[in-house]
Amino acid sequence: MTDAIGVEGMRKCFAEVEAVSGISFSVRQGELFGFLGPNGAGKTTTINMLTGLARPNTGSIRIGGIDCTHRPRAAQHLIGVVPDESNLYPELTGFENLCFCAALHGLGKVERQGRARELLDNFGLAQALNRKFGGYSKGMKRKLTIAAGIIHKPEILFLDEPTTGIDVASARQLRQLIADLHRGGTTIFLTTHYIEEAERLCDRIAFIVSGRIVRIDTVEHLIQPIQEKHVVQITCANTLSDIEGNLSESFPELECKTIGQRVIRVEADEPVRVGPLVRFLEDHGVEVSEARRMRPSLEDIFVRITGIEADAMRKEKEKAGSGQ
């Protein structure tokens, strides 16, 4: 079976910025592949190259067995794309937008109107069918953009941060929908900066940082090395200063790390005894407000591999999102 996506040494530079630096990976047919990374990591640039909106400087691309290296738009009939920003026509209604997108893929009139109605229903937009896209709320726009990307039932779907900027309920609904498409056999390439989302949905995940893939593996394999670890997270009321060294000296069996200014993460191979830790901290003038046992998650792995704080990544993203 040929891979749905095959990328070899793909590199992309913009003037002096190297957005993607020679990455290689493949996505199997029917797989849900996650591309996880912080702002500016090169996720969108990668999608653009895979979907024919950009040309790599070097490297090769195969989509659905078709060599797209020199003909970037050769596999357009196989793919569906949901871009990071809604790019439908503001002056058309939701229904017209969907019909138009279906027509671009050659669907006949009856079929496209049927599909458009079905999708508007599925996405809870039936009420807004005849309203202009320009007047939709941000979440509604996002949903319609996703509907437009799947209206022609593509074999391979590219989703660029599908759940950014929409409310919790809609995001959950969307994840359900993505899972359904996956179950139905669609190959999905998903970029996200929500680690839990990637963990929950994806078969395999690539971590991308500054244009480089630092790790690709299945979720189970990624989590395995810390599955047996015991993790405690301690939140302090006052600002920490240089407590890390003191802790390591007094508790050599624990691996302690401060995160930001008020959080200490403790990892150990044996269950962590919280009492002595808290007492030690309070003796050193640190006021503990909370100590919590944590289930090791993909987030820990991400932090470990990339050195990037997941919380920071999320906040930065939300700031950028609300600024738009």
Next chain:
Amino acid sequence: MKLWIAFWNILVKDMRTYYLKPPNISWGLIFPLAWTSMFFIKSGSGLESILTMLPGVVAVSILFGTTSLLAVTVTFEKKNRSFERLLLAPIPLEVLMLAKTSGAILFGVANAFVPVIMALFLADLSQVVWSAFVPAVFMIAVASTFLGLFIAVAVSEVFEAQTFSNFFRFPMIFLCGLFFPIEKLPVLLKPLSYVLPLTYGADVLHGAVHGGHAMPFSLDLSLLGAFCVGLFAMSLWNIKRKWIL
């Protein structure tokens, strides 16, 4: 069949969203009307002069009607990223761009007939060789649309497209023999006339309306055709080079 569905829907969408909007329709009508009246009144030499003015007015109406629209259908859509949608569709770039331009071509042809209809009431058009006039109108519409496309693709802002196209449009009014014969131009400017497509279109129009043309119709139309092919090819090349980054 699939390609045809895509082509037709792109054309219809552009017509509905851009061309058949009241402002555009009225603009499309008023503009040629204004040109027509201005020239007919200004010439002041009575109604006979209508036949000598008509070719120029027709050409100007087409030129302005078509080039203005491409700034919207192409530059604007590129700017707000909806053009990416078209690039993501399984349609060859040639077909895609023909679909994006055919609306403007039709609009240009429609614009051309506004002054013609006005002239019908004011002058005797029985001498007009329609078999040359109509193909010329069509070819001028295609050439000016592709000129507009070339400009629209070369820039990234709508206002740039407008400014840049004026840079071409206004000199063309004077250099292409629309209202003043090319022979009367200063020697230094004459070569310029012959690198502008409108020169050849205007020559056919003059010939068809009142018999004063410099070159055979077939040569004029072939040269105009060559300009169309060249401008279209250059625009596609530019899109591939600049938009598929």
